[in-house]
Amino acid sequence: MFKNYIAQLVLFLFVITATAQSKEEQSLQQQFWQEGTPASKTLEIPEKWKNESAVILYLSEYYGFTNNGKKMYNPSSIHQRVKLQDKAAVEYFSEFEYKKDQKIGFGLVNFSREKTTIGIKIIKQDGTENILNISEESILQDDTNKLAIPGLEVGDVLDIFIYEDDYLKAFSGYHEYDPQEKVLSTVYPVSYRKLSVEVENDYFLNMESFNGAPKIKEEKTDRRATRKYVLEATDIETIEFPRWYYPLTELHAIKFQVVFALKNSNEARANVFLSEKDAVRKGSVSKEEILDYYGGRFDTDSRRDVKDVLKYLEKKGITNKREQMEQALYYIRHKSYNRFVELVLASDKGISNYPMLCDKDYVVLNENRFVNYMSGLAKQLEIDYDIIVATPEYEGSIDDLLIRKNVAHGLRFNFPKPLYFFDLSPHVQPDYFPKYLEGTKVFKLNVKKNRKIDDVLYDTLPVTTAAENATVVQNNITLSADFKSMELERNSQFTGHFKTEALNTYLFFSDYINEEFAHYDTKHFYACSKKQNKSNTEIQNKIEALYATYREEHEKNLKESVDSELDAILDAYEYTVIDTARYSDAPLSVKEKFTIKGEFVKKAGPNFLVEVGKFISGQVQIQEAEIDRTLGVYVNNAKTYSYNTTITIPQGYTVVGLEKLNKNVSNETGSFVSAAIIENGVLKYTTKKTYAKRKYAAQEWKQMLPWLQAAYNFSQEKVMFKKEQQ
Template sequence: MKQLVFSAVLCFAFFSSFAQSKKAIAYRKESEDMRKSVWAWENPKFKVRDIPQKYANASKIIIAHHTELIADSKSSIAFYGLGFGAKFKQDLTEIVREVVKLNDKSAIAEYSELSFTQFEKRSGFYGSDKTSTYIGVRIIKPNGVIKEVNADDIVLTKDAANEKQAKLAIPDLEVGDILDYFFATARNTIDDMSTKQYNLILFADAPVLSYSFHGQLAKKYAIEYRSYNNAPELNVRKNDDGTIVIDVVKNDIPSFETSLWVSVSRQLPFIRMNIAQGFKGIGSESLGISKPGEVIKVTNERMAIEEKARTYSLDYYNGYLIRNAKKEYERLEDLAKQKAKQKGVNYELLSNEEKAAMLYYTFRFDWLLKFSIYRLADKINIGYREYDEGYNLVLFFLFKTAGLNPDVVVCEDRMGYRVSESMNGTDLLALAYIPSIKSFFSVRNIFDVPFTIPVAAEGAQNTSSFSFEHRAKDKPAGVNNLTEIKTGPDVPVSKSSNNSRVEKLRLSITSDQSLVSVKRTCTLKGHNKHAVQEKLLLYEDIMNYEFKEFNESTTFLDEIADEKGSKKYIEEVKNAFAEAKKKQKDAFLKDAKNYFEQEITNMKDFGIDNPGIRHTAPDFIYRSTFEMGGLLKKAGNNIIVEIGKIQGTPFVIKEEQLKRDLDVYMPFARSIEYHVELEIPEGYTAEGIAALNTKVENETGFFTTEATQNGNTVSIKIRKHYLHNFESAKNFEKIVAFVNASAEWANAKLLLKKK
């Protein structure tokens, strides 16, 4: 199925219409009118049928891609305060049309069904935005016959009150067909003066013969833009009425690798526009706001840093200096001292490192984990919640209150924009940092621990350290200028052993010789932990663990029961926890099925040995016992153990991905190991053990297997390590070497021969 995403990614806050089914008739009429309009476009690029010979073997070829973006000049203004809350009526239409030649069955499968969000409705900040989305689809057969798909025959896949998602089947597609389709979005928006990001994407996983964009925006708008990775510049002009006209044309774009270890922001061509309603009042310059009608190519390499500094100055002023805000951090420090006392520790005698850890855990316990009956469902599912970097600033405030003299370190996202190419403060990351112990702190989820570095920040250089003055400078918008910017520290990079997955598997064959009994213990470290912790760890278990760590005098559930007024809801809480406990078994079963990709049955003896939520015991360790199918085959009286399948379906680099010019951006250095012990059944001998040994190793990583026999046990140690989070393109073949070795070992077999 083709999940369509506008190639021009419009990051506006869209809010939709189509509130009632009686409007369906009106929608169908609008949809019909839109299709007639788009199909009438006179663009010769859409009529091209001759494909260059160099693309003859491509699975699909995008013959033409065109986007129209029209934002009119009508406005109605209602002022709030000093006008910063002015609301403007924006009529916005975007049409994206694409013509694609389908050359094989893979392309047919990809485009056999189109899905999109047809209608969406939600409230806006100052009002409501109304959006309608239309689609048109035509199939052009090799003989020139055009068949239009009835795009009104939409099947709703979600019919919620505030969102309607739909899909459209594309029947009778055949190899050699050309698919001509469009999405059109008409919006009637009411918006504030916030910046909206609009990206022109000039890459695809297929060759593009013709790409074009045409935009017309009213003179009230201001645009800042930057072209990335050899993308062309905007062609900008203005009409007599001041309307901003933008065109981009690019022909013969080769296909790009878009999915395998790629940083889009650093490697693939696109143009990024920040679109906002201009403002030319007092303080606009200090606030970094462009004037109406301006179209500015961004060349300021400090633009994002400066915006980040302004934002954090305001946060520091409002969140720490005024309105008794500091009292909250003083309360947290007092609570940390109390927690230390409960553990039999004198807080004042702790080192800076120990104080920072105690403050961190106290903050997490009191702000994030603390139980509330009014947020019971949120607490039950707290493992899935991701926190924004505002909490890192909270840590900074807390450490500052405690006299640890912290900084805020601002750095680039290693998979995102470089600092010198960033356009918004939100492009950059911010971490709390204590120079005296050279340690970083962040809170992305409840499983994070002190002294760890987010994967996105690893290896960052050319960082900036923010500290803050205590008085606003005597200039307009003075509270925006409290930040002192210094050169920051380099951010370390973790090793493959720091981000490991170690599967200890004790295997035996069931009496009927059809299944393998498995006793599993899995240990996850570093960046490998979170994705599994959120699925297997229960809120109740986390709280009980933290109660024990803080040496609380009661259990978590007992404390809830002792709270005033708890009688009316304690049973509800117990039932919710019990239901979560029941679901945990299913989570363990699903985890095993998804990881080993074999049939898993008879799950039992499952549990968490260590939750991995303290830096003093950081590994996440869980265990289970189950039976696994798919590994055994009978060969007469003998048994073939397809032991290579124990690693599931290994990662395979596709043939079309083997030729690579782009550098390699791995998520992080990491390792996967299997420590397998297979019990040989009585009356059998093991053959082929030596053939299980292999070793492929180079400077990018390695895959090794070591197999030995001791008595009736065959021990196999499988190790695959990606040693770095980045490799140059010239080393790609070396990565392929050990990755392919792992894939080939999936076919490894062991013969258990009947005596």
């Protein structure tokens, strides 16, 4: 009904405003629809794509960057022509929406909208063209402008352009535009695709194609001060983006970023890899450029800067070098990161205008300062280290580094088993750096004893094992006598990357912040004095009331998460964090209790079928369309899931069908193993599912399928609780 209403409204607007187009709109229609190239006017599709839902006949994007010293002009456009070949495509393309400063329509990213002009034309199979004059008409719903495109039919060609006439004021003479990273493939095949970036002097452009995509070429422009760079691709097959996949690692892709730097002083402060000359495209970053860029940005902090950490380590009597760095990370996690949370909340919620810490034992950390601070500490403790420059695997290889914002900085402390620190987070663990960096090729910046960077080498980061990243769950289940409900107690332990994730899931932030205040004997900002005044007491009460509200939301979200995990509505859910283990590599331990009513049990005459497989949580179900795969598989890290389950057998029943719970599927890619026994009136079964690697080649997918399928099949298994004969 709503779509039909909008369609009628838009059609009505078209009828009454068809002659009210501005000269600018008419000019743009002329530009995109009349003066285009033959490729932009084609209506024919290749024979091989006759059975596709839709075919993108033409897709062109343009991004321009010019300035007059006071304003930076950034016109941009997208022009797309699509052949609709079935009802699914008609439905998909019948509604068009966009938000300010976000993606518009079918992929255009707008930087800072000043004025948007949209043109929509429907070309019927008999050649009739219907132009919708709706550039100024839209329906605003939930901050989204929505346009319905009326009258679409199978066989139509939909021709759309969006033109953005944008600008920014050049107050400082420097501006970094957000980087753009795109794969060329879409869910529909593309006959012709083009992306153009035009830059004027004072703009620096990083731009390159990757993974075998067509090379970028320079085209002549009408102005001497501008350069235009273009990527053109044809005959792009459709791609169904599968699970566990990083598109930028394998598919044809393009990345670019533009920086405006008016003066030499602006260039010096740039946080990007600049080309030697403005308006000249930069397509790669060499080891020498890494040394040049980072050599002047990293410097060790002084003893004065790190004195509070040194005092803490001395007070605790910690002398082992590795332990010193581990405990130092925990210390600054509190001092310079987590305890700022309540200050931010107090300020944002108007509880305190200028909340201040009670001490000055902290540093303001950004990505460079973290490296400088920790290297300064290592220098004072006489610990050898190197600086690591890495990129997440989902951004592609370090060999293809181009966008500076894709870089992750860190330190490697050169113990027999190296220790890597990359960043701070609420529950950072010294032994586990971000999982998306595991096994990646990196730049290692060698640091000499004088703490100066003297060379850049390639290195590879280590990987964790499936044993290190483990979730171990003990389920103890008691069925009611009538089988209508069950009581479940679940004790879980998490290690490795699972531990970090589970800490974020289970711990409420005020609990771990208060834990840290007690652990480090520091004070809340409202309790700096031994005697609190009335104002401080009011602040404390308001903070605690705010926390109580957030706690309710946290507990609601946690229950819903477990509901979703087990695919059931839980009653009387409660949980207890037994051991946070936030200051060691011990497992996080959590205990949960809840009741499940009317789920997982079906009556079969006098007997009951119990879905025992449901208690190993949701398992991956591989669809038929996923069986054949030509792309790699990326699961971030090796991992193990272990479940040990006991079900007390109600008196008067025996269990039938136990043999279905014994499975053993294993190969070098992973495994699923399960076993079941009955002992002392209790059904006991164990399962263990192992992902042996963090990533797999496409040809290994066939080897993964058997144990993935075995795990899913187990999750669907039932056993019969059979009524004994009287």
